[in-house]
Amino acid sequence: MKGWQIVYLKEIKDYVSDKRIRFSAFVMPIVLVITMFYMFGTITNLVSKPSSQAIYVLDQPKLSGESALFVSALTKAGISVKNISDLEKGKSQIAKGSIKLLLAFGPSKPGQINVDEYFDPANEAAQVTVGMLDESVRQANTKAVQALLTAKGIPDYLAQPLNLVQKKVHKGAKSASGVVMALLPYLLVLWSFYGGMGAVGEIVAGEKEKNTLETLLTVPLSRTAIALGKLFSMTTLCFVGALSAVVGVVIAYLLPFQQMKAITKSGLGIHPQSFLIMILVLLPTALMFSALMVSISTRARNIREAMTQLSVLSTVVILPAVFSQFIGLTDFARSTWVSFIPVLNTANTIRLSLSGDMPLTAVAATILVNGSIGLIFLFVTKRLFAKETVLARI
């Protein structure tokens, strides 16, 4: 066994035997991913269920004719319709947020029912309810016009003078489900950083603090071998942290919860090709993060100093990772320059692969950029290990 491999194996065994590291690198990503998917599923379920959209109607019992029929149709569609007898009281409850949408039926003309929709435009839940009602009404209006035209002997397609028909062009590979595409790249990048956070303080700074580093540096191994063994063990931990997030997604999908089914109706859609791309871009990303973290731990006097500096670094990781969630809404996602921004490139490349693309240029650029940064910090770590002043900074 080579020197760096002995150090590497010892560090890996140490991680596995430490309950705290096991929890932060392996258990936490799985638990958090399942929790996030469960929450998203719950929200999706609630938003898409008509029964969860309560609509208040002013003076419902007094309605007659077409208005009463309309309200009855809403009830039949599963929407919860409630009565309120005072418009001002209704408005005040809208302001408080306890009523999302209030319908007030006005004077009707023959063939047209006038309804005022009262809602708070700043209330996002109210906007969902209004959107759902508007879509139902649009469909009902079309049907009514078609029926009217047919009765008059006019072709019913004239109810839609401009007919838009969606023709989906599939790329061959099916894309992953929307929530997986939105969340997974972000989670993978986060955990390839945070996977190593539980151990990085101890890996060098902790050894200084506990007086074990001097002993280690007096064994007949080059300092480069010791640095490499420690760094590659941290790379493994970061990589495994990211893979645990994938395991979390699979477990979340397999769990028999209705909430999960709502967001993965046609399966997860993670293809072997996407998985391969994930591995390819996560490895240099894990190297980049681990080299950065180990160099900070080597430079620091003690665990506390290392963790303070790492918490500042974590914001640099979080920002591009958060931005990656929204980049798909813009044309930037397919711009070449994105592939040259560390962290963002990993998340974006994974997102592109999940959408069914085969982003070879982005994969190559991500490996090149993140791998190069990883190698630079590997070199920095090696240099720091060679400096006696850094090792004696206790």
Place this chain on the structure above:
Amino acid sequence: MVQVEAVSKTFAGKKGAVVSALSNVSFQAKEGEIFGLIGDNGAGKTTALRIISTLIEPTEGRAKVGGYDCKTNPIDVRKNLGILSGSTGLYGRLTPVALLTYFARLFGESESTVKAKVQKSVEEFHISEFMDRPCDQLSTGQKQRVSLARATIHDPQVMLMDEPTNGLDVQSSQGVLEFVENLRKSGKTVIYCSHIMSEVERLCDNIVILHEGKICASGTVAELKSQVGETSMEKAFLALIGYKAGANS
């Protein structure tokens, strides 16, 4: 076996100041000798040990272990060295057996001999009763036995010991001192640093006294005592470093 020749070491201090930790220090420790390196706090003992153990390089001069230069041949120097200090840390989550196996491998033992080496150490240092317990859960005395086993797992020719009885009870200290005496019997070289003059008097064949980075006296215990006309090593040491009663109070 250990040669320190005109070694000086300076460090960069605050605001560009240069701090001299060792100045033109020379001594030699032979095979089968326990060599005392003593001095007050900040005298330069630990710096000297760090130079010999290849942790730091001398600014001037050179140190050799077993004929190998500490600066140009550090790997060969380390193969011949065992290092133990009172503050030596152990990997808390590893058991003594795992720790000894790790260091045996680091010192280049082949997989076929690692197990036998570890077993021998476990027996020699009476570790078997707690060999499967994480080091974090051991008493100070037990930890020091594991440290001794760790330092000698590769059967080094030279042992560097920096206050090895620090924090130990009387019984454990006695065990360490007997171990050091056995090293001499088996022809090993020991460089022994301590503040405890009774230990120095009992163990050391030759002594160098460091004060403010320089050698202020050297010789056997008897020679040092006679230099200042004192009967106790402690009083001789104080006289040799120029201690004046009440000066530090």
